[in-house]
Amino acid sequence: MQNIKVLIVDDSAFIRKMLRDLLEIDSSIQVVAAVKNGKEAIEYIQSNPVDVITLDVEMPVMDGIETLKEIMRVKPTPVVMLSSLTKEGAEMTFKALDLGAVNFLAKPTNIFKISSSTDIQDNIIEKVKEASKVRVSKITTIRPRDSKIINTQPNIMSTAMKDSEVKKIVAIGTSTGGPRALQEVISNLSGDLPAPVLIVQHMPKGFTKSLADRLDSISRVKVKEAEDNEILENATAYIAPGDRHLKIEAVSKNKYRIRLDDGPNVSGHKPSVDALFYSLCDVPTNDIITVIMTGMGADGAKAMEQLKVIKNSTTIVEDESTCVVFGMPKSAIATGKVDKVLPLNKIANELNKMLGV
Incomplete structure (x- = not known):
């Protein structure tokens, strides 16, 4: 070698x-x-x-x-x-x-x-x-959309959508190549998305806030760094801070809050995709969509498989043709529990379609 x-x-x-x-x-x-x-x-x-x-x-x-x-x-x-x-x-x-x-x-x-x-x-x-x-070649051909086009009407979110009960949850995990992949997906989500979006991107402390601000400036949904005890809202994306696990717990029917956990690494990472997905196994709703995109390793695959068994969740995985690194998606596909394998530029449209917007 x-x-x-x-x-x-x-x-x-x-x-x-x-x-x-x-x-x-x-x-x-x-x-x-x-x-x-x-x-x-x-x-x-x-x-x-x-x-x-x-x-x-x-x-x-x-x-x-x-x-x-x-x-x-x-x-x-x-x-x-x-x-x-x-x-x-x-x-x-x-x-x-x-x-x-x-x-x-x-x-x-x-x-x-x-x-x-x-x-x-x-x-x-x-x-x-x-x-x-x-x-x-994968790096140089995947380009985020022009933020000037998207910024004409940022964060278009109806009050009714923001204040409505949370009945559906989207959870996304990614690593190497993730920031660019997230730009493509999050910027193309509908501003009336009837679900919160939970994001784990492997990234150190100090950078996740900048990533959230950057995505917020080009997206129709609101994007922010997650805060402990924060109540989830529809049409809002929450990014795990670089040094904490992002977990979700139920407060009451159709009401959920974020818990940030400083425990040990899970699947070699903090924040960990597996830690997020495992926490969703315990929430009341069964209407959960998980997305695993470009990244090295296998974070997310085990918990995704368990979530599928417990909640019959739906899983979308990024196709190898657009992945910067095919590790995490490949590990997810190997479980045999993946519902759809899509190129990066089709994931947002599929999410909008599945959520009825």
Whole structure:
């Protein structure tokens, strides 16, 4: 098996050395070069084979966004962005994901934690390995709709729909490639959706609020980061915070609230799709639709299968043809409990149709 050839792009010599030392702990990864700016990176990839690029967002000469654009133009390659844990850093990260980056890593405030925390080290190695399996053509061809078109009438939600009882629930789970997939699906949902939408996107703390704000600005349903004890409303999408499990419990008939749980990882993640789906096994309503989209691993498959047995829920899974990574959908399909397998651009319409809008 060939090593994963990695190019590190960062203006800090200290970070370049730290990343090199960290990545090469794993025998399957080979850092073939470490360069200090985007210009050097473009020159390198034009004459040398590279499987994955780690790219700092903030750099002189060419910043990360401009470098990413040029990489995708000259030689499309899986890119993992390194981003600061700030609002501005999060906004730049989502812009990078729009432009074709596979994933991102949040730089800790104390940079020395990278070399001292095994969790951070394992996360970086895992993200690079994930990126090496991504088909970049899928990244570059899946484009979110133009927000200017959608923004002409954002959050069109009737008062009656907002205040009505919750009788149906939609739950979505996604990981690698998820932010772009969510843009496609959530922005195309009806503003009169007679159900709340619960979303688990594998993402670190500090980024899920920015994701919610971004989706809210281009969608007809309201989109927000979930809050503990919040009562669910129809035509509203709730995104699990990056460091909490999102669970649902009944308050009374057709009334539900969110519980945010700081318990251990479930299926290797927090937030976890399985944790959300398992919680839905205990709610009174049987009218539940689950959706599993692009992502590495198997999170969501076990609980989806159990939910199907207990509630006879309906499950939609993203087709391999549009997945950035087919892991989570493939694991769901393997259970034999999936109802529909659809390309990304057909999922929102199917949800609208199933919910009668």
